[in-house]
Amino acid sequence: MAKVKIQVNGREVEVDEGLNLIEAARIAGVEVPHFCYHPGLGVDGNCRQCLVEIDGIPKLQIACNSFVKDGLAFRTDTERVTRMQAGVLEFLFLNHPLDCPICDQSGECLLQDYYISNGKYESRLDTDKRHKRKAVPVGPRVMLDAERCVLCSRCVRFCDKVTGTGEMRIVNRGNRAEITTYPDRPLENDYSLCTVDVCPVGALTSKDFRFRKRVWHLQSAKSLCTGCSRGCNVYMEHEGGKVYRYRPRENMHVNDFWMCDPGRLTYTPLNDERLDVAIVTGEERTLPESIEQVGTWINIAVASGQSDSVAVLVSPQSSTETLYAAKRFAKDILGGARIGGGNVRPAGVQDEILRRADANPNSKGLEMLGLSADPAAVLSAGGTVLLVIDDDPLGMNPDLAGAFGKFEHVVYLGSNENATSAKAEIALPITPHSECDGTFVNFEGRVQRFWKALTPRGDSLWSPTIMGRIAEFTGQEFGWKSVRDLWADLQKTEDAFAAIDYASLGEVGAAAGSGQPASASAE
Amino acid sequence: MEIKRLTKNFGNPESWTLAAYEKTGGYQMVKKAFAMDPEAIIELVKQSGLRGRGGAGFPTGMKWGFVPKQSDKPKYLCVNADESEPGTFKDRYLLEHDPHALVEGIIISCWAVGIRYAYIYIRGEFGLPYYRIEAAVKEAYEKGYLGSNLNGKGFDLDVTVHRGAGAYICGEETGLIESLEGKKGQPRLKPPFPAVVGVFGCPTVVNNVETIQSIPWIIEHGAEEYRKAGTEKSPGTKLFSVSGHVKRPGVYEIPLGLPCKTLVHDLCGGIIDGKRQKANIVGGSSVPILTGEEADNVDLDYESLAAAGTMLGSGGMIVMDEDTCMVWALAVLLKFYAHESCGQCTPCREGTGWIRNLVYRLEAGDGKREDLDKLLSITGNMMGTTICVLADAAAMPTESFIKKFRAEFEAHVGAGRCPIRGKSAHFLAHAH
Numbered sequence A: 001m002a003k004v005k006i007q008v009n010g011r012e013v014e015v016d017e018g019l020n021l022i023e024a025a026r027i028a029g030v031e032v033p034h035f036c037y038h039p040g041l042g043v044d045g046n047c048r049q050c051l052v053e054i055d056g057i058p059k060l061q062i063a064c065n066s067f068v069k070d071g072l073a074f075r076t077d078t079e080r081v082t083r084m085q086a087g088v089l090e091f092l093f094l095n096h097p098l099d100c101p102i103c104d105q106s107g108e109c110l111l112q113d114y115y116i117s118n119g120k121y122e123s124r125l126d127t128d129k130r131h132k133r134k135a136v137p138v139g140p141r142v143m144l145d146a147e148r149c150v151l152c153s154r155c156v157r158f159c160d161k162v163t164g165t166g167e168m169r170i171v172n173r174g175n176r177a178e179i180t181t182y183p184d185r186p187l188e189n190d191y192s193l194c195t196v197d198v199c200p201v202g203a204l205t206s207k208d209f210r211f212r213k214r215v216w217h218l219q220s221a222k223s224l225c226t227g228c229s230r231g232c233n234v235y236m237e238h239e240g241g242k243v244y245r246y247r248p249r250e251n252m253h254v255n256d257f258w259m260c261d262p263g264r265l266t267y268t269p270l271n272d273e274r275l276d277v278a279i280v281t282g283e284e285r286t287l288p289e290s291i292e293q294v295g296t297w298i299n300i301a302v303a304s305g306q307s308d309s310v311a312v313l314v315s316p317q318s319s320t321e322t323l324y325a326a327k328r329f330a331k332d333i334l335g336g337a338r339i340g341g342g343n344v345r346p347a348g349v350q351d352e353i354l355r356r357a358d359a360n361p362n363s364k365g366l367e368m369l370g371l372s373a374d375p376a377a378v379l380s381a382g383g384t385v386l387l388v389i390d391d392d393p394l395g396m397n398p399d400l401a402g403a404f405g406k407f408e409h410v411v412y413l414g415s416n417e418n419a420t421s422a423k424a425e426i427a428l429p430i431t432p433h434s435e436c437d438g439t440f441v442n443f444e445g446r447v448q449r450f451w452k453a454l455t456p457r458g459d460s461l462w463s464p465t466i467m468g469r470i471a472e473f474t475g476q477e478f479g480w481k482s483v484r485d486l487w488a489d490l491q492k493t494e495d496a497f498a499a500i501d502y503a504s505l506g507e508v509g510a511a512a513g514s515g516q517p518a519s520a521s522a523e
Numbered sequence B: 001m002e003i004k005r006l007t008k009n010f011g012n013p014e015s016w017t018l019a020a021y022e023k024t025g026g027y028q029m030v031k032k033a034f035a036m037d038p039e040a041i042i043e044l045v046k047q048s049g050l051r052g053r054g055g056a057g058f059p060t061g062m063k064w065g066f067v068p069k070q071s072d073k074p075k076y077l078c079v080n081a082d083e084s085e086p087g088t089f090k091d092r093y094l095l096e097h098d099p100h101a102l103v104e105g106i107i108i109s110c111w112a113v114g115i116r117y118a119y120i121y122i123r124g125e126f127g128l129p130y131y132r133i134e135a136a137v138k139e140a141y142e143k144g145y146l147g148s149n150l151n152g153k154g155f156d157l158d159v160t161v162h163r164g165a166g167a168y169i170c171g172e173e174t175g176l177i178e179s180l181e182g183k184k185g186q187p188r189l190k191p192p193f194p195a196v197v198g199v200f201g202c203p204t205v206v207n208n209v210e211t212i213q214s215i216p217w218i219i220e221h222g223a224e225e226y227r228k229a230g231t232e233k234s235p236g237t238k239l240f241s242v243s244g245h246v247k248r249p250g251v252y253e254i255p256l257g258l259p260c261k262t263l264v265h266d267l268c269g270g271i272i273d274g275k276r277q278k279a280n281i282v283g284g285s286s287v288p289i290l291t292g293e294e295a296d297n298v299d300l301d302y303e304s305l306a307a308a309g310t311m312l313g314s315g316g317m318i319v320m321d322e323d324t325c326m327v328w329a330l331a332v333l334l335k336f337y338a339h340e341s342c343g344q345c346t347p348c349r350e351g352t353g354w355i356r357n358l359v360y361r362l363e364a365g366d367g368k369r370e371d372l373d374k375l376l377s378i379t380g381n382m383m384g385t386t387i388c389v390l391a392d393a394a395a396m397p398t399e400s401f402i403k404k405f406r407a408e409f410e411a412h413v414g415a416g417r418c419p420i421r422g423k424s425a426h427f428l429a430h431a432h
């Protein structure tokens, strides 16, 4: 797209031709207050908050529906703009309830933000406020407070344009206008919680998150959803060692601005039923002594020339790093022992928007590392030690119990207590993707990073570290202190990853194999 | 003083029937137009200087010129018969008395602009006008004036009468289009303009009934003759619907530029009981009010009214005598605008309700002195900031009422009641 030179508040910047003035101002580091415009939902022009002064046009114009061309100059800092923007804001507050102390949006509410940055006038609202419906469950996951609604129509446009389900409507006119759903047609599409994200105020709130945490207490880390092989980019928001919610993080190559509801609620295992200490035959043990026990078994097998009696069952749920460490463990330490993916999650729902039937976040990574997804070959002959890494194969497929029983020792490396950890003779705690850096490869072959959000719970350790410690008992070591170290090896030894440099993955990831830059693989 | 061009058939026996219309030369101008080059008709309309009679006064020939000549989509005409502006009832008369003249105007206009389909969007509350225009369209089809191959050279035209559901905002041209498409009637963000993206995404002309009904006359008599009535910049005649405290309210077709005084005091017989004219809203409820004295010194044309700080609008004149309470009158107007705001733009949705409530309070005698400046400041924040001009249409009268009749508003505050009507809770009881 052609670049043009424009002036924002007198400062020259170069931007893409055709951009609207809200986006153009953003590039210049200037925030134009706005409610109805959303980059994923387009222009509607109803809130009138984004008024700016464009050189040569006497009337103020809305920035969302004005577009840059070469030489255009506009200002957001004049007395007139400030006054008129404050006027619009005042109108929005006229019938807005004073709910901030009990409103979940408090702290991430555009009304509050703009009041602080622009308004802060003396209140002269002394007429009665209109009353509308409060605390209405408009769907299984979303609550509505119609009094707080600023009628920006973002939720309406989301359900019209993104999901095509059209549940939300504004009915009635004037200040009787009210956001609502149709009778007997609740807001229950698979993306309904995105309406909560786009809602600029506290009108739509998530039942899951409501009243659980003040948002200003939350910290945020860039992460990925592990609900399916799409790998939607998310913010993982947490406090006090606990994850409270996922919010979609913009990535135009993967999920635009959205994520599905089932995926959004997949954060709970990061908090609950965690395996955070080592368990040996049902009893808590220290991690070093537990590792020593496993290391001893492995060493015996290796030293006695029976390394092929050890098998490694991996999972497309695991990070690329875990899978690579397991592969190296099988190859270098065990001299090519049986390794393969076992616990493939059953296929889920696939749709035209984001959801993929493959419910595993890293099937592609497994495939790119040349690891089979068929547990039969790994388990068939039994042996001395079975290392099961991640997820819950026994929980998902109880029939595997027989095959597990053909091993003398079953060792589980995982992050949650489940059927597999219960069955294992030794269970070792490894960090889930909330507690370490790493990558998943999505169904399109896009390698995407997730960032460490929390300190590891209890005794949990990064799985490559635990595998390295076990390996030490055979007199070998991997020497990876960080994801970067591991990736240096990965890039050298795995052709499929040769073109990808971990350091250059950035926030939006990169397409694997092809060596293309990230932008070249958009759908 | 009156010049009867569009109203010439008013009063003829059964003037609304095809037979009566044809007797007075009806549909002859269609033949004349078909013999003309469409471009030449647009040029003629430009020459005539005809300006849109729906309120904005936009030059009609120029509007037609904005429609793309080549279009792979069909083009549409929407005749705006939603007439809902308080004080305005001229289109209703045209539809009741001379509906075939509208049909004839539609045929000629569509031929000129290359339009395939026309809609007549008529106000839902109109009963008789609806039956009359519906019957006229039916008769015109039966007689072969509408339908296919009208000129023997493949010109097809279909006309549909569409009844609105009773919303003022569906008179705004893009609100009309949304409503016609079956959606909630609310104005569209512009650009794009209807001439390019209109009804069903196709190029569309929206014109007022009176505008379209002027076309046959212009074809018959030519641009020069048309300009013989009116002023240089406001040529032609205009229908004024006069209501309020005049002796003979009604619809008057007058040459533009006629002194307002002549219309009020001569044609309409002056103020009832010989009282004083306190105020006059000359162009329909959306325009700034004039004092009686100002009204008596202004001419009724676009420029003179603009110079006097008001507008010609739709020509819906509301005359008020000396006993009218201006606070009451403003409360009546604001009740309307707050009710009719479509509610999508923040300043209009909230502003109309806010100023209405403040004026209700003042009317009841419960207002505060500072409410007056507050009102002026609120209206200042409403004007020029919205998708359509309904916000301005509520704000401008409010501003003018307060500026011109401030003492009356202050008297309400001072007395704690209306000095003319006494203590009242009429509006407050209806505040919602």
Ligand SMILES: Cc1cc2nc3c(=O)[nH]c(=O)nc-3n(C[C@H](O)[C@H](O)[C@H](O)COP(=O)(O)O)c2cc1C
Residues within 6 Å of the ligand: B051, B052, B053, B054, B055, B056, B057, B058, B060, B063, B080, B081, B082, B083, B084, B085, B168, B169, B170, B171, B172, B173, B174, B206, B207, B208, B209, B211, B212, B388, B389, B390, B393
């Ligand atoms: C709130 C609002 C209401 C309107 N109502 C009408 C109406 O009832 N009839 C009409 O002809 N024009 C109405 N208009 C003007 C139309 O938008 C449009 O300008 C007009 O129909 C164009 O026709 P003209 O060029 O022939 O005047 C209204 C405009 C606004 C903003």
Ligand code: SF4
Residues within 6 Å of the ligand: A148, A149, A150, A151, A152, A153, A154, A155, A156, A179, A195, A198, A199, A200, A201, A203, A204
């Ligand atoms: S509920 Fe929220 S997103 Fe929907 S219209 Fe209201 S403020 Fe906008």
Ligand code: SF4
Residues within 6 Å of the ligand: A225, A226, A227, A228, A229, A230, A231, A232, A255, A259, A260, A261, A262, A263, A264, A354, A355, A356
């Ligand atoms: S589509 Fe897949 S990756 Fe995206 S949010 Fe849903 S489950 Fe998570």
Ligand code: SF4
Residues within 6 Å of the ligand: B169, B186, B187, B340, B341, B342, B343, B344, B345, B346, B348, B349, B386, B387, B388, B389, B390, B391
């Ligand atoms: S100005 Fe008022 S009536 Fe017009 S579009 Fe905006 S809210 Fe609707």
Ligand code: FES
Residues within 6 Å of the ligand: A033, A034, A035, A036, A037, A044, A045, A046, A047, A048, A049, A050, A062, A063, A064, A065
């Ligand atoms: S963001 Fe521009 S009008 Fe709402």
